[in-house]
Amino acid sequence: MEEPIYLDNGTLARPSDYLFNQMTPFSKRHWHAVTAPYLQGKEPFTSINRSLDTLRTFLGAGKRDLLHFCPSGGHAISEVYHSAYADHIAQNGKNHILTTDLEEAPIHLLGEQFEKLGLFQKKIPLNEKGQVTRENLEKALSPKTGLVSLSWANALTGVIHPIWELAELCKEKGILFHIDASAILGKLYFKFEELPIDYLTFEGTMIHGPKGSGTLLVKRGVDFTLSVPEGMEGTDLNVAALVGLGIATQELDASFDHLCMETARLRDHLEEGIVRAIPEATVHFKEAERLPNTTVISFPGVTSELLTFHLKERGVFASFGGGRHQKLEHLLAACGIEGKSALSFTLSRDTTEEEINRAIGHIVDAAQKCRTFSNGVAL
Structure with missing residues (x-):
């Protein structure tokens, strides 16, 4: 497993x-x-x-x-x-x-x-x-x-x-x-x-x-x-x-240098892998100064709650907020962005390239299946 x-x-x-x-x-x-x-x-x-x-x-x-x-x-x-x-x-x-x-x-x-x-x-x-x-x-x-x-x-x-x-x-x-x-x-x-x-x-x-x-x-x-x-x-x-x-x-x-360089590279690799497979996906805040381990990605045609559930079933844990945080949708709305389909992915110093490669496959597959659900087509 x-x-x-x-x-x-x-x-x-x-x-x-x-x-x-x-x-x-x-x-x-x-x-x-x-x-x-x-x-x-x-x-x-x-x-x-x-x-x-x-x-x-x-x-x-x-x-x-x-x-x-x-x-x-x-x-x-x-x-x-x-x-x-x-x-x-x-x-x-x-x-x-x-x-x-x-x-x-x-x-x-x-x-x-x-x-x-x-x-x-x-x-x-x-x-x-x-x-x-x-x-x-x-x-x-x-x-x-x-x-x-x-x-x-x-x-x-x-x-x-x-x-x-x-x-x-x-x-x-x-x-x-x-x-x-x-x-x-x-x-x-x-x-x-x-x-x-x-x-x-x-x-x-x-x-x-x-x-x-x-x-x-x-x-x-x-x-x-x-x-x-x-x-x-x-x-x-x-x-x-x-x-x-x-x-x-x-x-x-x-771990300062590792987090600022290697983890940032893995974050970029995650973004590129998802967008390559799902061209409609949007990576937010790329033009802003941002943390080296964090990315927010929207998946059009998919709700963040549904996608999070299917990712959890595959052993991939991401966030759409809640608890100590506000909901990600509300945070994006404050920035003028529609965020019903957005998820936040935050890596750590322990995140490996092998994990990111597996995550890309799971995220892309789950997002495509969720979009099918949203279109009302039974699998």
């Missing part, structure tokens, strides 16, 4: 066996409260500090930048919104938050939640490539704008925003700027201390990290208060997940 072909790494990326093995002792043996004084200087305390240092180095954070381990990327974003409100918006009255229609659930849900406190979440229009431009952001700003909250790149569409330009504009206007870097980590080199942004968050499972892991970075000098006072959560620190996330970032750093 053939091994499944997992092309849904924009939803969750599998941790390595090495990572799982290194986490195990911290789940089995080091279960004590990390705040206990008799553990100072011993395991698991030394491993906690080592993992935090690894995260800080990987993200290029300065010594005075605040780094906080979180139980998820969504939790990290929640901390950003709580502090932005309590430490800034409630003081200065700038109660408009700007974001886009492309954002994942945590940003949209938090925006809706904070509307009860008098905040207003507004949307920044996108260009034809699905990107936020400096010009469009500047038009959306108002004297009441207090926070801009964006994902650096969308995990399903692969579209990358020009974050440097947007961050510089926010800095000029004195507006807090938050980016979620979950989809971009390991695919674009940067140093947090050099970025003109205030907050950076990411979800661990998006970078081959363990479930129950995420990170928040706050730029030095930015007033910040945790929603739960530091120290109250000490006994609940998931040491195994923190250690696992540290390992995940080391592995991601080691």
